[in-house]
Amino acid sequence: MNKLIVSFSVERKKFFRSKIPFITACALLLVPFIGGLFMFILKDPVFAQKVGIISAKAQIAGTADWPSYFGLLAQAISIGGLLVFGFITSWMFGREYSDRTIKDLLALPISRNTIVLSKFLVIVLWCFLLSIIVFIIGLIVGAWVDIPGYSKETLIHGLTTYFVCSILTILLSAPVSLFASIGRGYLSPLGFVLFTMVLAQIIAATGYGQYFPWAVPALLNGVAGNENIELINIAVFIVLFTSFIGFLGTLCWWKYADHH
Template sequence: MVNLFLTEVLKLKRSSMFLISILGAAVAPFVVVIATYLNEPSILFKELFYNVNLYTVLIIGVPLYGVVTTYLFNREYMENTLKNIFSIPVSRIGFIVSKMLLLFIWIMMLTLIAWTLTLVLGMLTQFDGLSISLVMESLSQFSIGGMFLFILSTPIILVTLVMKNYVPTIIFTVVITLINVMGGNSEHRALFPWAAAGDIANNTLPLTYPPEYSYIAITATALAGFIAMIVYFNKTDIH
């Protein structure tokens, strides 16, 4: 599996997708910081971190990481090289796990980039309220959001493996984002896994339901997606 992971890294080095994803991750920090600086310059650094993380997890992150996920899991289908890989032979489980490991590292790296840009841009625009404790707290919140989005990537991977195309996955992630936006003020949003992930990361879970309900919704969604994608990928014929 180590060789599979290294192979995935080498393939990524030859692609422009990584640079494109970095530009995508920079959207939320730039937009939020600049817009806040122009409209609400008196806001504190803590709210700045909160707003960027909120936009990253609920709006930018799902479609951006969805495109990254589709790129990783659809590339061999698009290039018609999957049958050659499995003629070596290569374990299908190992193949999936190696891609998921790279996806986790990729998502966390983009999350760290978003957090770093928020910190740097906030300092350059001289927002007040920055402290060591806030830096550590915000880094933790961004990291939790990134980890939840990775955990919730399994249904997106399943859609990619079944449809073998970018379009259905993009539509799926856009629908998730729209639900996040429409349910932003709903007291029931904690039951929707992706919205719950944003609330958990920012410590803003509504009190309508016990927190356990949100964790159960996230776990059930992620586990169901993982089991379904493993079963499908193991049983499907590779042409």
């Protein structure tokens, strides 16, 4: 336990002394402001057109209310989170190979499982903290725009949906670490992230998204127009199983692979 604490402290310092926290925070914090802009336009499209925010040909579908706004936040964290959380994971593992620090790291008197676990802890904590910050900023922006339709029930439902989508999206970052380790750098995991994002949209459009783990978080939010997903328990189980395989695979790679 002491070695895990020490390893976690080291990984945390490496991470927060880099530019990755700032970059990822800026990327995700755009979400509530963009969502607030959409709600502002939908509230009064005529005024938005007069002040030049949108053109006369612009067509923005939807309604300006809190349920739609919470749905937009959950949708953004489900899709954008795949990219941002995947980027964080690819950096945490891929940098050791790109910076050629892997040989020094493996020479430390700490088990490789402890090193991998400490990296995952930093990833999960930062990604979850980002999700909390985005939601809080979202509430502030929504109140500032004065979105109608707020109620305690709407808040609880929106909060629950948002964080379920966030947690599932964070868990799907585990396979990215395996690709970063096998690919020994950044390109392979980032390519994998982009590939899964594109494939998730295609498979969701065909109606089989509940069987593809990277499409499940967005489907839970009703992005595909099916808010009552059939076989939802199986869909969540597939996400959990995929995450476990990614985590276990990363542990095995770091422990048994021939590192030069």
